[in-house]
Amino acid sequence: QVQLVESGGGLVQAGGSLRLSCAASGIIVRLSSMDWYRQAPGKQRELVARMSSGGSTNYADSVKGRFTISRDNAKNTLYLQMDSLKPEDTAIYYCNWITYWGRGTQVTVSS
Numbered sequence: 191q192v193q194l195v196e197s198g199g200g201l202v203q204a205g206g207s208l209r210l211s212c213a214a215s216g217i218i219v220r221l222s223s224m225d226w227y228r229q230a231p232g233k234q235r236e237l238v239a240r241m242s243s244g245g246s247t248n249y250a251d252s253v254k255g256r257f258t259i260s261r262d263n264a265k266n267t268l269y270l271q272m273d274s275l276k277p278e279d280t281a282i283y284y285c286n287w288i289t290y291w292g293r294g295t296q297v298t299v300s301s
Contacts, residue, residue, distance in 0.1 A: 191215075191216050192214075192215070192216035192287065192290045193214075193215045193216055194286070194287060194290055194291065194292035194297040195212065195213045195214075195216055195285075195292055195293075196210060196212050196284065196285050196292040196293065196294055197210070197211050197213070197284065197295055198211050198295060199283060199295030199296045199297045199298075200296075200297070200298070201212040201243075201298045201299075202275055202297075202299055202300070203277060203298065203299070203300050204228070204276055204277055204299055204300065204301050205274060206271075206272055206275050206299070207272060207273045207274075207275065208270060208272045208275065209269070209270070209271050209272070209299075210226070210270040210272065210283055210295060211267055211268070211269055212224070212267060212268040212269070212270075212271065212285030212292060213265070213266070213267050213284070214267065214268065214287070216245035217265070217287055217290075217295065218266065219250070219261050219262075219266045219267065219268055220243070220261065220266075221243050222238065222243055222257050223239075223241065223242045223243050223287075224230070224241055224261075224268050224285065224286065224287050224289055225239065225240045225284055225285075225286040225287075226236055226238045226239045226240075226259060226268075226270045226282070226283060226285060226286070227230065227284045228279075228282065228283045228284065228285055228297075229281055229282050229284070229294075230278075230280060232259070233281075234287070234299060235249045235284070236250065237250060237258075238242065238250050238253055238257065238270070239253065239257055239258075239259040239260060239270060241259045241268065247259050247261040249253040252278075253272075253279075254277050256272065256273050256274045256275075257270060257271065257273070258270070258271040258273075259271075262274065268285060270283065272297070273295075274293070274294075274301060275284065275299045277299045277301045278299075279297060279299050280297060280298050280299050281297060282294040282296050282297075283295050283296075283297055
């Protein structure tokens, strides 16, 4: 059974940093294309970052240069390093693999 469990969210001031983690079970992270999505209040869920099984990465324009997606194969965990955070980054962040979603972790950036 596939499980994705996010952690690492919290409240941070603008300009600060957070690192989100997505601990995966039931899949092998290094063999999988996995994504981070986010959903802000009143908005649709949007793709933030993607890492392919081969290790290539893609980012939404709004986070390029500030966010970094990575993985730890030994820990079977996907990460999202978020730097230079802005209030508009406030959202629930979700880990995704195909049709499987975690429950999300709340990120709140104060101005």
